[in-house]
Amino acid sequence: MNLLIKGIFSWRLFLLLEKTTSQGLRATGRRMTRTRKAVLSLLEGTQQPLSASEIFLQLQKDQIAIDLVTVYRTVNVLKELGLVVQLDLHQEGQSRYELKEGRKHHHHIRCQMCGKIVDLLLCPLKKLTKLIEERTQFVVEDHTLEFSGFCPKCQ
Amino acid sequence: MNLLIKGIFSWRLFLLLEKTTSQGLRATGRRMTRTRKAVLSLLEGTQQPLSASEIFLQLQKDQIAIDLVTVYRTVNVLKELGLVVQLDLHQEGQSRYELKEGRKHHHHIRCQMCGKIVDLLLCPLKKLTKLIEERTQFVVEDHTLEFSGFCPKCQ
DNA sequence: CATTTATTGCAAGTCTATTGCAAGTAAAAA
């Protein structure tokens, strides 16, 4: 409700909070709280994946006081619920988080100069996975793929 | 010479040390030292990429006393010289290092159970890189690719 | 409203990696 008042409300966000509460949190004995709403709301309204400290600082600017520890705990809960993906990009000292809700598996490219991160809406690794399973006798469960370089502005 | 005496000597290692000293270290005003020899020697004789603390512990077992700080400084120098690659594998809290010397670009698969890391002697990303440059207008400089799953023993 | 129990904030701790500085030691110069 105070989200409505603050004018940072959207229908998408409303649906996300509803779904998160009923299907995610409540089902696992957890609660929808002020902080979880705030983090979800922020992630919903941001293009770039955010780090814990970025979430912390942005919420501070938005006059929402949440301890950094709570941000860490919150993104971990959201990750457990499958609502958020944790990205550990190369040569960044900290993890980033982005909403998974409604979006499909994809990878990223990152600018080595300014740090901009862009989605790559593709995954070319299905065939390769089979080949690797044959060659190594591993059962492949997951993969990470990331490109880096210079974005249009930084060239 | 004391490497010879200790019996951990090999022709490959001798050549590596020679090359490192003359083309790498000396050319950049650096010196071939006891600790750099020891780290190179260890990496030369190990299949798995090693973390700084693993290098530290292994050298301790080998009765070679090197401070952990020196291990960090050493792998960074070797990385700058292009002799060693730093791997930041997913869900491992620390970097690993492997010899680059004489080996070509490749990727890895890691067992989520036991941590075993196996080389994937392939890189399927040349074509994809062009596509990504066209789509994103980035200039691609680098990429990381890593698989994880369960190794034959851990299935 | 009252009870129950998940969640939060604060302080302190962990873990990997880096930095400052005096002491040590390769390698060049004498």
Next chain:
DNA sequence: TTTTTACTTGCAATAGACTTGCAATAAATG
């Protein structure tokens, strides 16, 4: 070989991301 230079090392301290213990707070439920 001896001296001199300046690169390296070890130790202690520090940084930075993240986690944990615990008392206080606040969702949910009836």
